[in-house]
Amino acid sequence: MTDEPGKDLAPRQPPPQPPVPHQPPLQPQPQAQAQPQAQPPAPQIDPEQLRQFQEFQRFQEYQRYQEATGQAPQAFKPHGRRWWLVVLGSRVFWRALFFLLVVFSAMWAYDNFFGRDDPGGIAQDSGGVTGPAQGLSAPAGLQGAVGMFYKHVSFADTTRACTLIYRDDARERFAQAHGASDCGEAVRKLKDQVTNVDRYQQVMFPPDMLKTPTSTRVTIDSCELTVEGGPRLGVFVVEKIGSGWVITDWSPGSCG
Structure with a gap:
């Protein structure tokens, strides 16, 4: 039996595919909630540093007040050590005091032992x-x-x-x-x-x-x-x- 001409040139049909079983749609998976992280303990504040910071804040406020009112700036005096404590703690002060005591003692000794002429007075x-x-x-x-x-x-x-x-x-x-x-x-x-x-x-x-x-x-x-x-x-x-x-x-x- 002879094949018909051109029969081999016809397109071939793909074989039928078996039916795909029905699958339910994918449901989005719930994301895990983020657990709160533990806060680190607050750092301890040095009282001296806090005092210096507050002094600096007052100084800045004082400068802004001076600029706003047009007043001449004046020296800002922070609350620090008293000046007489600084002087008493100075070695220069004690050396000068010792020197003065030596000088006055020498003058007293000279006047006491050698004396001075007193015009108008007679022993x-x-x-x-x-x-x-x-x-x-x-x-x-x-x-x-x-x-x-x-x-x-x-x-x-x-x-x-x-x-x-x-x-x-x-x-x-x-x-x-x-x-x-x-x-x-x-x-x-x-x-x-x-x-x-x-x-x-x-x-x-x-x-x-x-x-x-x-x-x-x-x-x-x-x-x-x-x-x-x-x-x-x-x-x-x-x-x-x-x-x-x-x-x-x-x-x-x-x-x-």
């Missing part, structure tokens, strides 16, 4: 001086024995005024002439007669009295002086004893 007792007389460097002039006597009277300085008079009998005559029981009372009475302290303590001496004396005994009469603002104080006899001039005698003046 004395009832019999006179107990050592070299330490009077003034001149008999007359504002810094001389008589000039300083007027100055002490103007201030009622009874101690310095009376110690310039060397002898007891001269002090007694000075007190009796002014109706006083002693030299100090006489000085206080004379002070009451002073009307101008500034002028009275600046007694003017004649040029001859201001020259260097040629002898160790000089007489100065208050009548020859220019005295303003108070009474004249009589006639003084001034002598050089040791290295200074002191009043060794006194008598009332003829001019009041």
Whole structure:
């Protein structure tokens, strides 16, 4: 049997497939819920760091307030250590204090053992001086024995005024002439007669009295002086004893 021409050229049909059994649709699987993770413990805050942070916050707020109000910025003073605690804890402070103590101790020792000359003061007792007389460097002039006597009277300085008079009998005559029981009372009475302290303590001496004396005994009469603002104080006899001039005698003046 002969095959028909072109029969082999026809397309072939695929063989029938067996039926696929019905499957239910896939259901989405529920996702597992995330378990909450444990929180780490809160870190401990250092109180000092917290204080510094709060100070810094206040400083920032202070700066913003200054900028907003247009005020001039001022130094911000945080609450820190007190300044005196810082000073007491400084070695420099204690070294400086020790140095000052050494200096003052040396000065005190020098004055105590060697002493200083005290113009206008004389070491004395009832019999006179107990050592070299330490009077003034001149008999007359504002810094001389008589000039300083007027100055002490103007201030009622009874101690310095009376110690310039060397002898007891001269002090007694000075007190009796002014109706006083002693030299100090006489000085206080004379002070009451002073009307101008500034002028009275600046007694003017004649040029001859201001020259260097040629002898160790000089007489100065208050009548020859220019005295303003108070009474004249009589006639003084001034002598050089040791290295200074002191009043060794006194008598009332003829001019009041």
